[in-house]
Amino acid sequence: MLTRFRVEGEGERSSMAENDDLGIERTASIQNPTKPSSSIGARVRATHDDDEDEVRVSLRPVLPHSSSDLIHQEAARALSVMDSFHQPWLTGVELLDDANRNKHVLPTGLEGIDVLLGGGLREGQLIEIAGPSSSGKTQPLQMQVCLHSASCIADKGSVMFLDTCNSFSPNRIACMVNQFSGPLFKEAKERRLERIMSSILCQPIYDIFELLDTLHQLESTLKHTVKTGGYKICLLIIDSISSLIAPILGGKSPQGRLLMVSAGIVLKKLAHEFNLAVLVTNHMVGGEGGIIKPALGESWKNIPHVRLVVSRDQQSNVFTATVLKHTMRVAYYIHVSEFTCNTDINYSQMKNQSKNHRILNMLILHLYNVPIAACF
Amino acid sequence: MAIIKLLRTAWDMLSEEQMQQHITTGCEDLDHILRGGIHCGEVTEVGGVPGIGKTQLGIQLAVNVQIPVEYGGHGGQAVYIDTEGSFMVERAHQIAEGCINGILDNFTDHDRKILACQEWMQPNSFLSNIFYFRICSYTEQIAVTNYLEKFLKEHKDVKIVVIDSVTFHFRQDFDDLACRTRILSGMSLKLMKLAKTNNLAVVLLNQVTTKYTEGSFHLTLALGDSWSHSCTNRIILYWNANERYAYIDKSPSLPSASAPYSVTSKGIRNSTSHCKRVRMM
Numbered sequence: 001m002l003t004r005f006r007v008e009g010e011g012e013r014s015s016m017a018e019n020d021d022l023g024i025e026r027t028a029s030i031q032n033p034t035k036p037s038s039s040i041g042a043r044v045r046a047t048h049d050d051d052e053d054e055v056r057v058s059l060r061p062v063l064p065h066s067s068s069d070l071i072h073q074e075a076a077r078a079l080s081v082m083d084s085f086h087q088p089w090l091t092g093v094e095l096l097d098d099a100n101r102n103k104h105v106l107p108t109g110l111e112g113i114d115v116l117l118g119g120g121l122r123e124g125q126l127i128e129i130a131g132p133s134s135s136g137k138t139q140p141l142q143m144q145v146c147l148h149s150a151s152c153i154a155d156k157g158s159v160m161f162l163d164t165c166n167s168f169s170p171n172r173i174a175c176m177v178n179q180f181s182g183p184l185f186k187e188a189k190e191r192r193l194e195r196i197m198s199s200i201l202c203q204p205i206y207d208i209f210e211l212l213d214t215l216h217q218l219e220s221t222l223k224h225t226v227k228t229g230g231y232k233i234c235l236l237i238i239d240s241i242s243s244l245i246a247p248i249l250g251g252k253s254p255q256g257r258l259l260m261v262s263a264g265i266v267l268k269k270l271a272h273e274f275n276l277a278v279l280v281t282n283h284m285v286g287g288e289g290g291i292i293k294p295a296l297g298e299s300w301k302n303i304p305h306v307r308l309v310v311s312r313d314q315q316s317n318v319f320t321a322t323v324l325k326h327t328m329r330v331a332y333y334i335h336v337s338e339f340t341c342n343t344d345i346n347y348s349q350m351k352n353q354s355k356n357h358r359i360l361n362m363l364i365l366h367l368y369n370v371p372i373a374a375c376f
Numbered sequence: 377m378a379i380i381k382l383l384r385t386a387w388d389m390l391s392e393e394q395m396q397q398h399i400t401t402g403c404e405d406l407d408h409i410l411r412g413g414i415h416c417g418e419v420t421e422v423g424g425v426p427g428i429g430k431t432q433l434g435i436q437l438a439v440n441v442q443i444p445v446e447y448g449g450h451g452g453q454a455v456y457i458d459t460e461g462s463f464m465v466e467r468a469h470q471i472a473e474g475c476i477n478g479i480l481d482n483f484t485d486h487d488r489k490i491l492a493c494q495e496w497m498q499p500n501s502f503l504s505n506i507f508y509f510r511i512c513s514y515t516e517q518i519a520v521t522n523y524l525e526k527f528l529k530e531h532k533d534v535k536i537v538v539i540d541s542v543t544f545h546f547r548q549d550f551d552d553l554a555c556r557t558r559i560l561s562g563m564s565l566k567l568m569k570l571a572k573t574n575n576l577a578v579v580l581l582n583q584v585t586t587k588y589t590e591g592s593f594h595l596t597l598a599l600g601d602s603w604s605h606s607c608t609n610r611i612i613l614y615w616n617a618n619e620r621y622a623y624i625d626k627s628p629s630l631p632s633a634s635a636p637y638s639v640t641s642k643g644i645r646n647s648t649s650h651c652k653r654v655r656m657m
Binding site: 132160161164165166167168169170171172173174193194197198199200201202203204206207240242243244246247248249250251283284285286292295 | 383384385386387389390392393394417418419554555557558559561562564565566568569571572600601602604605606607608628629
């Protein structure tokens with residue numbers, strides 16, 4: 001789907017065209033005003049396959065002796081205004097760059113879990129841990145994860161813990177810190193403890209609406225800190241999201257499912273835009289044949305990127321974790337088969353490029369706001 | 377990060393948690409494994425077979441919370457929500473007397489006489505500090521949970537809310553199990569919020585049911601799997617060779633352990649058998 005933007009002004013024409021090999025043509029032409037005091041009006045016409053949209057953009061007044069540089073500047077400004085109407089299209093190369101630079105892996109400190117997750121919690125992903133009651137979700141898994149990430153990233157960022165069942169226990173975390181700190185002097189231990197504990201933030205949440213409110217506030221706070229360069233959050237833990245969603249899910253109205261999916265979308269958007277890993281916990285319910293399965297139903301299954309199930313053997317105090325879904329592991333398999341399908345269909349367009357280049361040049365657009373996407 | 381209200385660092389909360397109050401259960405072994413008693417600010421679920429002493433424990437806690445601050449208690453009031461009708465006033469009077477005598481035992485004869493005459497040391501005044509709600513249907517139970525917020529604003533001294541039992545009205549006549557799950561999880565969220573904001577202990581007494589898994593029947597707490605996630609701590613009471621034991625099943629900060637206790641005419645006390653060692657799991 002190709003989109004063209006054309007900026008036209010009144011008066012004399014001077015155009016600047018940009019054409020990249022993705023097939024998106026952006027032209028901006030600004031005309032010199034005949035009168036010095038008038039503002040440059042620009043008409044933006046966006047054409048795409050189905051219909052044309054017209055948007056008016058007016059720019060500030062330009063001095064009478066405007067050079068072509070200034071015209072180009074204004075044209076670039078107009079283009080950036082247009083770009084803000086929709087999320088920018090990204091190529092695979094840009095995404096890979098972003099993934100390598102920004103999306104680090106946070107080790108959990110538990111070797112088995114790290115192996116399952118392929119290194120640890122990946123920033124930009126939503127990870128779900130499901131398990132029956134007292135199976136090791138909160139203690140020790142959450143605490144361990146929280147604490148290990150906090151100690152690794154104490155200088156880079158902080159860990160935010162949203163607690164719905166009053167199970168956040170600073171005492172236990174302090175015990176774990178002191179356990180793993182090794183041989184250090186008492187003052188050094190104290191300082192280390194304070195440093196780590198100060199980077200773990202906790203808030204109690206008892207309502208799905210409170211959660212959405214907090215997430216939106218967090219989003220605006222993080223946008224602000226990105227600009228000012230303050231410290232950032234690396235890991236967001238919600239324990240447990242199922243207790244917030246259970247009171248509204250089910251019944252005749254789809255309201256509950258709507259709120260659940262909205263919460264999932266907001267979490268994934270936060271994870272991608274601000275490079276944080278999101279960890280949520282879920283509980284188990286009985287399924288058919290007496291087998292237990294994670295709660296929250298079929299609609300929730302597709303939302304997290306990675307799903308783990310933990311269980312605990314009562315007698316031996318051993319915890320087991322199983323992977324239900326993982327984008328990295330399965331993606332490779334699906335990737336290969338999708339690729340085969342694509343080459344057949346689009347071979348004529350892409351035959352001049354190498355195999356890898358073809359994949360990386362597929363256009364990827366992150367969609368978080370469905371209504372805006374629908375108008376394209 | 378102070379822009380988001382209620383957000384605090386773990387370091388600030390650490391000092392607060394060390395000052396967290398506990399409500400003594402009357403039995404030293406049980407208090408020992410609970411590191412002081414029932415935690416304030418958390419929801420504790422206590423479940424067990426009929427006759428094990430759940431109601432007795434509930435009444436004991438409602439009395440123990442009123443022990444004056446000078447004698448190691450909280451000097452608070454209690455809310456007792458009764459769904460089964462198992463609260464006996466005479467028994468509460470007996471337990472209050474037992475508690476008062478326990479306090480007085482620590483003093484010499486002379487002081488004892490002076491103290492015993494004080495008004496607040498009478499069992500009747502202990503009874504007057506227990507607010508009792510009798511619930512006859514599940515809608516009333518939901519209504520009381522909603523009303524508690526307003527009630528607690530007016531009565532700021534309440535330090536414990538006991539619901540005995542939370543299961544009773546949800547077990548029979550509920551056709552729509554999904555609706556039941558929704559109501560119960562909504563109720564538990566509200567109770568969590570009450571516990572946190574008013575810093576009081578919420579104790580929910582639960583019954584047991586039989587479950588068939590992996591070819592055998594065994595007893596589990598009622599109300600299903602989703603309810604098991606709605607509390608912060610869980611204590612299971614069970615029989616073991618003619619003795620009553622309490623086992624910590626779920627807790628964010630305590631290790632699993634069990635301790636024996638006994639129910640006497642004065643209330644819940646230490647077990648008087650020969651092997652009084654606490655078994656750590």
